[in-house]
Amino acid sequence: MKQKSAVWRALLYRETRIVMRSPQVLMFILLPILYAVIYNMIGQQMFTAVQVCISMALSICGVFVEALLIVAEKETNEWRTLNRAGVSLLTLLGCKTVVTVTISLLTVLTCSLITGYNFLQVVQLLIVLLPVLGAFISVGVIVGLTYNSMEEIVLTKLLPTLLIMVLVILPVLIPLQNNIWLLAWYKHYPTGILSAAMNVVAEKGSFGILAALALKACLWMVVVGGAGYGLVWRKQGR
Numbered sequence: 001m002k003q004k005s006a007v008w009r010a011l012l013y014r015e016t017r018i019v020m021r022s023p024q025v026l027m028f029i030l031l032p033i034l035y036a037v038i039y040n041m042i043g044q045q046m047f048t049a050v051q052v053c054i055s056m057a058l059s060i061c062g063v064f065v066e067a068l069l070i071v072a073e074k075e076t077n078e079w080r081t082l083n084r085a086g087v088s089l090l091t092l093l094g095c096k097t098v099v100t101v102t103i104s105l106l107t108v109l110t111c112s113l114i115t116g117y118n119f120l121q122v123v124q125l126l127i128v129l130l131p132v133l134g135a136f137i138s139v140g141v142i143v144g145l146t147y148n149s150m151e152e153i154v155l156t157k158l159l160p161t162l163l164i165m166v167l168v169i170l171p172v173l174i175p176l177q178n179n180i181w182l183l184a185w186y187k188h189y190p191t192g193i194l195s196a197a198m199n200v201v202a203e204k205g206s207f208g209i210l211a212a213l214a215l216k217a218c219l220w221m222v223v224v225g226g227a228g229y230g231l232v233w234r235k236q237g238r
Contacts, residue, residue, distance in 0.1 A: 011095040018072050019065075019099060028064040029107055032057035036114040051198055053111040055191035058129065061104040062136025063143065069096040070144025097137055104133055121201045127210060128197040131217035132190040138221065138228040145228075193217050 019025050036053040073092070108129070112122050122129075186192040197213045199205075 008091075008095060011092065012098065015069060015095055015099040018069060019103065022068060022072060025065055025068050028060050028068070029103060031060055032107055033110050033114065036111040040114050040116075050112070050115045050117045051195045053115055054108050054117070054198070055194055057107040057111050058104055058133050058194065059136050059191060061107050062100065062133050063140040065103055066096060066100045066137045066140025067144040069099065070141065071148065074144075074148055093141060097141075100137055100140070101130075101133060121198070124201045124210075125194070125197055127214045128194055128217050131214060131221040132194050134221040135190050135217070135224045138224040141228040142224075188216075190217060190220050193220075 032053055035056060039049040039053065070093070073096075109119070109122065111117075112119065187196060193213050193216050197210055200209050200213070
């Protein structure tokens with residue numbers, strides 16, 4: 001047990017160093033915060049702006065920070081070195097996920113403070129926020145394990161880039177549109193579920209509605225997480 005704790009501490013320290021040294025990771029962390037600052041500077045205090053900032057923090061940090069942490073490991077070939085040293089892939093990904101969750105939640109809290117969103121409401125949202133974040137992190141795991149660098153995704157893999165745009169970035173902006181068809185589709189998407197939960201909390205709705213939304217978010221997490229775990233299992237078996 002002590003040996004496992006020591007391994008986790010060492011890995012968490014390594015992941016923190018990777019985050020601090022990677023300008024790409026810092027860029028993705030700062031992007032939603034920058035949007036929150038811009039909304040605040042132009043006096044955009046509407047509730048939709050808060051939803052966009054928090055959704056952006058979850059989706060961008062969840063997907064891209066997780067993917068970059070994995071890719072950074074693969075680019076330095078430390079991935080295989082750690083595997084040969086007896087560190088399982090699940091342990092390594094677990095440490096990266098802990099760091100990603102911490103970063104994402106801190107980013108959400110920062111955006112909430114900047115936009116003036118109530119901290120207590122953020123706490124109430126955790127029942128929905130965490131499974132939504134889990135779904136996005138699972139996407140990040142799939143992206144990170146599939147490709148060897150973010151440049152490979154952006155420059156040479158057009159289809160994955162388009163999928164990321166469709167699944168992560170565009171849905172964040174949908175609440176700003178007045179298209180009924182888009183909004184009808186958006187409410188079933190993780191960030192749409194989160195937006196609905198934010199409305200429930202703001203209107204002091206029943207916990208039952210919040211629990212139902214959390215269940216939908218968990219379904220997303222299970223489906224996407226299952227795909228991610230399947231890929232991890234394949235990689236571990238090699």
